[in-house]
Amino acid sequence: xxxxxxxxxxxxxxxxxxxxxxxxxxxxxxxxxxxxxxxxxxxxxxxxxxxxxxxxxxxxxxxxxxxxxxxxxxxxxxxxxxxxxxxxxxxxxxxxxxxxxxxxxxxxxxxxxxxxxxxxxxxxxxxxxxxxxxxxxxxxxxxxxxxxxxxxxxxxxxxxxxxxxxxxxxxxxxxxxxxxxxxxxxxxxxxxxxxxxxxxxxxxxxxxxxxxxxxxxxxxxxxxxxxxxxxxxxxxxxxxxxxxxxxxxxxxxxxxxxxxxxxxxxxxxxxxxxxxxxxxxxxxxxxxxxxxxxxxxxxxxxxxxxxxxxxxxxxxxxxxxxxxxxxxxxxxxxxxxxxxxxxxxxxxxxxxxxxxxxxxxxxxxxxxxxxxxx
Amino acid sequence: xxxxxxxxxxxxxxxxxxxxxxxxxxxxxxxxxxxxxxxxxxxxxxxxxxxxxxxxxxxxxxxxxxxxxxxxxxxxxxxxxxxxxxxxxxxxxxxxxxxxxxxxxxxxxxxxxxxxxxxxxxxxxxxxxxxxxxxxxxxxxxxxxxxxxxxxxxxxxxxxxxxxxxxxxxxxxxxxxxxxxxxxxxxxxxxxxxxxxxxxxxxxxxxxxxxxxxxxxxxxxxxxxxxxxxxxxxxxxxxxxxxxxxxxxxxxxxxxxxxxxxxxxxxxxxxxxxxxxxxxxxxxxxxxxxxxxxxxxxxxxxxxxxxxxxxxxxxxxxxxxxxxxxxxxxxxxxxxxxxxxxxxxxxxxxxxxxxxxxxxxxxxxxxx
Numbered sequence: 099x100x101x102x103x104x105x106x107x108x109x110x111x112x113x114x115x116x117x118x119x120x121x122x123x124x125x126x127x128x129x130x131x132x133x134x135x136x137x138x139x140x141x142x143x144x145x146x147x148x149x150x151x152x153x154x155x156x157x158x159x160x161x162x163x164x165x166x167x168x169x170x171x172x173x174x175x176x177x178x179x180x181x182x183x184x185x186x187x188x189x190x191x192x193x194x195x196x197x198x199x200x201x202x203x204x205x206x207x208x209x210x211x212x213x214x215x216x217x218x219x220x221x222x223x224x225x226x227x228x229x230x231x232x233x234x235x236x237x238x239x240x241x242x243x244x245x246x247x248x249x250x251x252x253x254x255x256x257x258x259x260x261x262x263x264x265x266x267x268x269x270x271x272x273x274x275x276x277x278x279x280x281x282x283x284x285x286x287x288x289x290x291x292x293x294x295x296x297x298x299x300x301x302x303x304x305x306x307x308x309x310x311x312x313x314x315x316x317x318x319x320x321x322x323x324x325x326x327x328x329x330x331x332x333x334x335x336x337x338x339x340x341x342x343x344x345x346x347x348x349x350x351x352x353x354x355x356x357x358x359x360x361x362x363x364x365x366x367x368x369x370x371x372x373x374x375x376x377x378x379x380x381x382x383x384x385x386x387x388x389x390x391x392x393x394x395x396x397x398x399x400x401x402x403x404x405x406x407x408x409x410x411x412x413x414x415x416x417x418x419x420x421x422x423x424x425x426x427x428x429x430x431x432x433x434x435x436x437x438x439x440x441x442x443x444x445x446x447x448x449x450x451x452x453x454x455x456x457x458x459x460x461x462x463x464x465x466x467x468x469x470x471x472x
Numbered sequence: 473x474x475x476x477x478x479x480x481x482x483x484x485x486x487x488x489x490x491x492x493x494x495x496x497x498x499x500x501x502x503x504x505x506x507x508x509x510x511x512x513x514x515x516x517x518x519x520x521x522x523x524x525x526x527x528x529x530x531x532x533x534x535x536x537x538x539x540x541x542x543x544x545x546x547x548x549x550x551x552x553x554x555x556x557x558x559x560x561x562x563x564x565x566x567x568x569x570x571x572x573x574x575x576x577x578x579x580x581x582x583x584x585x586x587x588x589x590x591x592x593x594x595x596x597x598x599x600x601x602x603x604x605x606x607x608x609x610x611x612x613x614x615x616x617x618x619x620x621x622x623x624x625x626x627x628x629x630x631x632x633x634x635x636x637x638x639x640x641x642x643x644x645x646x647x648x649x650x651x652x653x654x655x656x657x658x659x660x661x662x663x664x665x666x667x668x669x670x671x672x673x674x675x676x677x678x679x680x681x682x683x684x685x686x687x688x689x690x691x692x693x694x695x696x697x698x699x700x701x702x703x704x705x706x707x708x709x710x711x712x713x714x715x716x717x718x719x720x721x722x723x724x725x726x727x728x729x730x731x732x733x734x735x736x737x738x739x740x741x742x743x744x745x746x747x748x749x750x751x752x753x754x755x756x757x758x759x760x761x762x763x764x765x766x767x768x769x770x771x772x773x774x775x776x777x778x779x780x781x782x783x784x785x786x787x788x789x790x791x792x793x794x795x796x797x798x799x800x801x802x803x804x805x806x807x808x809x810x811x812x813x814x815x816x817x818x819x820x821x822x823x824x825x826x827x828x829x830x831x832x833x834x835x836x837x838x839x840x
Contacts, residue, residue: 103755111822143824189765205509214691214764320822436519456826 105319106142114324115147118331122151126334127283128327129276129419131269132238132290133160133447134318140452142320152331155283155419156452158272158375159290161237162189162445163417166371167407169265170195172400173234176263177203177210179398183226185219186234188212192444196406216248216262223252223260232394235262240292242266242383243357246364249385249392261394264385267370269293270301271381277309281420286330288316288323291345296361298353302341310339317345364389373441374414413440416449423450430454515562516726519830541739542661543584543722546654553656555590557581558649564642566613569683570698573646574616576774579703580725581650582624586708587721587777589660590652592624597631597648602641613644624703626650657716662739662780664719669808670786671746672779674707674793675801676700677729678757681771686760695756702775707798714792715785723777727831730769732778733816734830740780744816746806746828769818770831780808 130136136156139145145154158164174195177184184200191200191212204210209229213219216233223231235245245262252260269290276282289302294315302313312333316326326344333340343349361383370382385393395401411433412426423429423442433439435451442448513520530539537545544555561577582592597617601610621628679700686697704723711718720740724732729751737744753768761768775798781789786804793799816828 106821108821108823141826142820142822143826144822146824147822201511201513202509205511455829 105317105321107321110321111147111324114321114328118152118324118328119149121328121331121335122149123335125151125153126285126331127153127155128286128288128330129155129157129284130288130316130323130326131157131159131273132288132292132318133163133445133449134292135159135288135290135316135323136449137447137452138318138320138323140456143456144320144323148327152327154327156416156422156449157276157287157419158372158417159238159269159293160417160442160445160447160449161241161267162193163413163441163448164267164372164375165190165193165236165265165441166373167196167405168371168403169236169263170199171403171405172395172398173263174198174200174203175400175403176232176394176398177208178206179208179230181230183209183211183222183229183231184234185211185213185216185222185231187214189445189447190234190236192438193441194438194444196404216245217251220248220252220257220260223257224255227259229259230397231260232398233260233262235264235266238267238269238290238293239296239361240290242365243296243354243360246360249364249389250360252392253389258391261392261397262385263394264365264383265370266365266383267372268367268381268383269297270305271378272372272375273305273313275375275378275381276418277305277311279418281418284311284419286312286334287314288326288330289313291315291317291322291348294343294345294349294353296354296357298358299341299343299349299351300353306339306341312339313341315341315343315345315349317348372417374411374417376414408439411440413442413450416442423453424457426450516831521726522830542588544588544590544652546588546590553654555585555588555652555654556649557584557588558647559584561646561648562642563684565687566609566643568687568699569696570679571701571774572613572616573644574613575620576699576701577646577648578617578620578624578626578628579701579774581648582626582703582705583723583725583774583777585650585652586703586705587660587723588652588654589658589708589712589716589718589721590654591709592626592650592652592703592705594629595621595626595648595650597628598646599631599633600641600645600647601633601635602643603635603638605643609643613646617646620703624705655712655716658712658718659716660718660720662720662736665736665740665742665780665808666719666782667742667808667810668783669719669742669780670783670804671733671744671806671808672781672786672790672793672802673724673729673752673805674704674777674779674799675775675803676752676754676757677724677773677776678753678761678768678771680725680774681728682757682760684772685764691760691764697754697756697760700773700775702798704775704777704798707777707793707796710792710796710799711779711789714788715782717782717785718789719780719782721777721779724773726772728768728770728772729778730767730816730828731831733828736778736780737816738814738830740808741813743809743812743814744806745809746816746818748818749821750803750805752801752803769828778805783807 200210219233306313312330314326314329329342329344365383366386367380368382368384369379371377410428415421438444443450514524544557546555559580561573563573566573585592683697683699722732733744793802818828
């Protein structure tokens with residue numbers, strides 16, 4: 099029961115910060131890929147404590163943020179149907195579609211339910227054989243295996259009233275897209291530890307070589323983040339660009355082979371649109387043809403939806419690390435968690451939400467002063 | 473029980489024309505700006521709840537007492553200062569580790585009164601029963617209410633029962649209202665908070681919310697977590713015995729400690745700084761919250777209070793709290809400050825700082 103405290107120890111944090119300060123000699127821009135890492139950084143004030151040479155750029159790794167508007171709208175349309183029980187993880191309910199969200203659909207009579215596991219949705223389907231039960235299957239490599247397992251089970255058990263609206267995304271193509279962008283400033287990556295716990299690290303050496311960029315697999319607690327930064331900065335200062343696993347308690351080089359096998363059976367790689375970024379080739383998964391009966395997009399014929407993004411929202415630039423959230427004109431004024439223009443403000447892992455929740459003083463976003471610890 | 477009838481709920485559309493609600497300028501989440509319907513967050517004790525009260529209920533009812541928006545209405549009657557409060561309970565499941573809806577309904581209202589410094593005297597009790605609920609369930613809830621009332625030293629003096637059709641309720645809904653007497657010299661209001669006040673919490677936070685979540689969602693966290701449901705009247709009287717000069721008390725129920733601190737900061741126009749390391753969070757609650765992606769600061773409590781105490785009395789009050797069974801885990805967690813009025817700021821364990829905002833609505837477990 100001590101695992102949280104051990105990775106938040108202030109003494110060890112001071113030591114790591116001291117080592118980072120002692121190592122760094124010039125400016126470096128690092129990207130933490132995962133939204134969970136962004137929240138740890140902002141919630142604990144880690145970016146306030148780092149030497150000014152180390153800049154953290156927030157990456158696209160918030161599954162809620164990058165789910166395309168068209169898919170949100172598909173979900174809303176399906177969820178509003180009277181025959182449907184629509185099941186989702188909680189943090190998707192507040193994400194705005196073109197003109198409403200899942201909370202509003204529920205308020206208008208739609209049967210929208212929060213579940214903690216896709217298998218709970220499958221259970222609901224078994225208990226309601228005369229209803230159509232749809233699970234909203236989004237996320238990165240972390241959430242894809244249990245979703246794949248659920249579809250596999252549905253077919254195996256012959257549960258015909260269960261389907262999944264799938265919008266899964268993959269990290270390596272996103273890294274490639276970021277690095278090939280002409281405006282890219284990223285010099286090193288803190289890779290998402292949970293993703294690598296499934297997929298391993300084998301996908302990364304080619305990226306590290308091609309773009310001459312260090313990739314350090316990093317966990318989510320404050321000490322994990324600091325250790326990831328320390329190792330990335332050390333590589334950069336030495337002119338190295340290797341893949342380094344700073345999260346060995348969860349990540350093996352080959353990941354989780356059973357989970358990967360399940361992914362390979364149920365899903366196939368596809369081009370995928372990322373909200374705010376655009377289409378990235380081979381960056382997503384969809385259900386493979388033999389599971390088409392369980393594909394909600396196919397079953398409910400919700401292709402071809404027209405969407406409309408708010409013009410003032412610069413969520414896409416935030417997701418690509420091109421601007422910090424508070425550099426958007428709408429941040430904290432027309433765009434707040436209560437009046438979100440984009441998903442990065444409404445998602446619990448979104449970079450804009452992190453800045454708004456933890457970094458604003460009054461109505462103006464002003465960085466708070468850190469208490470020096472080193 | 474004064475009135476026992478069966479009743480079929482009416483539809484939202486009554487025979488009269490409904491008032492037009494102008495939602496221009498409301499700052500709800502995006503969908504609500506366009507479609508004014510109630511969502512779960514309106515009952516979550518956060519910003520949406522406050523908005524519903526301020527935009528609809530306060531204007532509709534008028535009245536100075538309501539506009540003060542305290543946990544209780546405080547007024548003078550017959551030469552005494554009284555506190556008057558009401559609350560409704562829609563908890564699911566009805567029975568949970570550490571309590572049930574019955575003792576929750578008694579303790580909740582007793583605690584609302586206690587936060588005004590009042591000794592609760594009489595309660596009313598409204599049952600809304602769903603057709604088909606088993607009679608032993610009703611008896612179990614009533615027994616728990618009776619036991620909780622006796623333990624808190626209050627009398628359930630009047631009540632009401634309604635029955636709704638099967639499928640239109642969660643078995644049992646309860647409402648309690650209570651009235652209590654405020655001792656002379658006691659004046660607990662956020663407006664009395666001044667920079668320098670010491671912020672004390674009476675013990676571990678997050679127990680009730682996590683206990684409910686564990687049984688409601690069938691989640692197991694390795695350790696059974698029991699609700700902290702308890703009546704705080706005795707603890708409050710113990711504190712007031714040390715000094716009647718306490719400035720404000722709040723029981724951090726829906727919205728948790730974060731909501732209580734934000735309400736006080738806003739109403740008092742002072743800032744609040746807390747030290748995250750000093751906030752008592754049991755490891756089991758911290759772990760459960762970590763798994764679900766929730767912040768313990770926003771999780772509901774039912775047997776805890778937060779106190780703003782003049783600095784010169786803080787040590788004595790803390791000692792008295794720790795000598796009481798419901799305050800054994802009391803801890804100083806921060807102070808009121810002149811900087812950033814209306815805002816709560818936390819010092820993080822690593823030495824950074826962050827804003828602790830008012831929760832928007834209900835907390836949503838994250839995707840991964």
